[in-house]
């Protein structure tokens with residue numbers, strides 16, 4: 194059982210075997226466009242393309258994509274809404290709407306709204322770009338790619354270990370919780386609190402022991418401070434890479450055009 | 458021929474035939490050795506007490522003993538993880554040195570497989586994990602690649618090579634852990650309770666993997682609580698008790714030594730127990746070669762006891778007159 198649906202999708206989707214280089218390029222381009230333009234129109238185009246690629250190439254439907262997207266989107270919205278609403282002076286120009294509570298003026302200005310929409314556009318767009326990568330590319334492939342790009346080993350080692358032991362720890366925690374549950378550890382609120390506290394402290398001790406036994410086992414295979422592993426060379430197709438870059442450039446040109454001449 | 462069946466009296470001392478010697482070859486040279494090793498854990502538990510054990514090259518050795526007798530501690534000494542408080546570990550006739558060069562040599566020669574595969578597998582994919590050991594030996598990338606592929610092939614995990622460890626079953630993780638040390642081309646593979654928690658089929662697969670590694674010239678040492686497996690598989694059995702060596706020898710000899718069985722609180726394998734009863738009851742001559750598995754026992758019975766039609770009456774005279782009488 195995979196406790197992380199994203200991880201399961203990453204291993205099970207149809208783009209799993211596509212070269213990570215291309216997927217990272219596609220996702221990075223999408224993020225760059227959304228962050229660079231901070232425009233709702235550009236974000237809309239990017240999200241549409243991401244959704245289409247996920248649906249048509251990866252076999253991940255709109256419903257599944259949205260299933261992963263709604264929770265972080267909620268965070269973004271709760272962050273953006275207060276950003277649009279501000280305290281106003283009565284003289285502030287460009288007030289779109291306002292309420293007066295006693296001597297307080299609370300309202301939305303066009304400047305504030307533009308800013309909030311810009312942040313919404315860039316964060317939602319980058320979210321879908323990142324999610325595209327997360328849903329199509331297992332962490333293994335990403336760390337591999339980072340290794341090829343000579344990202345500092347310490348960073349990659351940490352990523353690899355955290356990824357691996359998240360699952361180990363989660364399995365341990367699950368087993369411990371079940372063991373507590375069958376002995377009625379969660380039957381009342383009081384017991385619940387006690388059991389959770391015991392679980393947490395035990396889990397900490399377990400992790401310590403895990404770390405020690407991992408170190409022992411690695412030493413036996415000659416560990417001397419660096420977790421070196423073999424990385425396969427990733428084949429990527431020049432035409433596809435050019436295609437991806439082409440799409441991004443086209444969106445970029447369109448974005449610049451709308452900004453300069455105000456086409457929407 | 459009326460057969461009197463003696464009652465099986467467990468309390469009565471049963472004399473067992475002498476051990477079979479057919480699989481005793483010329484004495485092999487000692488590959489790995491513990492010489493008078495004493496070790497106590499920081500909390501004062503004495504886990505090994507001037508223990509001396511030699512692992513002969515090219516043999517399949519099974520280490521037996523009750524829980525807490527020090528098997529894992531001994532293995533950690535062989536792997537250079539723990540250092541004897543007194544005594545020494547000897548590899549190929551040379552005492553192990555605990556500096557960097559000494560450790561590299563020991564760890565290349567001795568592949569230690571831990572009981573819990575989760576403590577050994579760290580990388581996010583199987584192939585990467587297996588490549589870790591050989592890369593640490595400073596081999597060229599081409600050589601590492603060959604070693605990794607060879608280990609994957611030998612352990613038959615080709616279909617798992619690109620998977621992450623968390624999507625593997627327990628038995629699969631065990632094979633990956635073995636592949637991880639095998640890729641370093643060790644002369645001896647030491648596995649702590651490799652069959653614990655495996656179903657019978659996975660156990661059989663693992664044993665045949667060990668056999669193929671043994672056929673390729675490697676020495677195999679495992680610990681287990683499975684006495685039937687030890688009897689059927691081992692070339693040599695080592696029995697420990699409370700951090701000391703109780704007995705070492707051919708499995709049939711060790712498992713027929715009442716002192717050892719009582720001393721280490723070992724269960725006698727059912728095959729040998731049955732064999733003992735059959736000898737005692739006179740069905741099998743007491744100088745027969747003791748069987749090591751159910752098949753050999755069946756063969757013995759087949760050789761020494763002629764098949765008889767199932768008795769339909771207890772009238773032995775009528776039975777004895779048999780078919781020839783009616784013909």
Ligand SMILES: Nc1ncnc2c1ncn2[C@@H]1O[C@H](COP(=O)(O)OP(=O)(O)OP(=O)(O)O)[C@@H](O)[C@H]1O
Pocket residue numbers: 498499500502503504522523524525526527528529530531
């Ligand atoms: N880390 C440790 N700290 C203190 N004592 C330990 C430690 N590990 C093992 N011991 C003790 O050392 C003794 C030998 O333990 P060891 O694990 O070697 O036994 P074992 O033969 O492998 O047992 P089992 O069959 O249960 O695996 C036991 O008494 C045990 O309690």
Ligand SMILES: [Mg+2]
Pocket residue numbers: 528529530649
């Ligand atoms: Mg043990």
